[in-house]
Amino acid sequence: DKSKREMEVSVQPDGQISVKLDLDWKASxxxxxxxxxxxxxxxxxxxxxxxxxTDLxxxxxxxxxxxxCDGLGIARQLMAYHPDTWKKQKENWGSHYQKVKFDPNIQVEIRKKGIIN
Known part of the structure; x- marks a missing residue:
C-alpha cells in the first residue's frame, strides 16, 4: 500500500563504500x-x-x-556528498561499484486484511 525508503551512503577511512538501505512497506x-x-x-x-x-x-x-547497474544512484550520492572519494573512483566506477557493500533491511507491516475492511 505504501513504501518509505531511506538510503545512507558512507565512506570508510580505507575507502570502502557502504550503503545502508532501509525500506518500510505497508501492505494489505x-x-x-x-x-x-x-x-x-x-x-x-x-x-x-x-x-x-530482505533476502530477495x-x-x-x-x-x-x-x-x-547503478540503479540506486550510488555514484550520484558520491558526487554530491563525497566528492573526494568520487574523484578517486570515477575513472573505473564499474569495477569499484562491484565492491560496494550493501546492507538492505526491509520491514513489512500488514495494516489491512480481508476483502472488505
Missing part, C-alpha cells in the same frame, strides 16, 4: 473469508515477509552489482 492481505487472520498470525507473516524480502533484495543487489 486479501484472504479467504473462512481463514481469519489474528494478531499472532499477522505478526508471524510480518516477520516472514520481512525476512524473505540482497540477491537482486548482487545481480545489479555483477551487471554494473
Amino acid at each position: 492481505v486479501e484472504e479467504y473469508p473462512k481463514d481469519h487472520l489474528n494478531g499472532k498470525m499477522i505478526a508471524q507473516l510480518n516477520q516472514l515477509l520481512s525476512k524473505e524480502m 533484495a540482497k540477491k537482486t543487489l548482487k545481480k545489479m552489482q555483477n551487471a554494473r
Whole structure:
C-alpha cells in the first residue's frame, strides 16, 4: 500500500563504500473469508515477509552489482556528498561499484486484511 525508503551512503577511512538501505512497506492481505487472520498470525507473516524480502533484495543487489547497474544512484550520492572519494573512483566506477557493500533491511507491516475492511 505504501513504501518509505531511506538510503545512507558512507565512506570508510580505507575507502570502502557502504550503503545502508532501509525500506518500510505497508501492505494489505486479501484472504479467504473462512481463514481469519489474528494478531499472532499477522505478526508471524510480518516477520516472514520481512525476512524473505530482505533476502530477495540482497540477491537482486548482487545481480545489479555483477551487471554494473547503478540503479540506486550510488555514484550520484558520491558526487554530491563525497566528492573526494568520487574523484578517486570515477575513472573505473564499474569495477569499484562491484565492491560496494550493501546492507538492505526491509520491514513489512500488514495494516489491512480481508476483502472488505
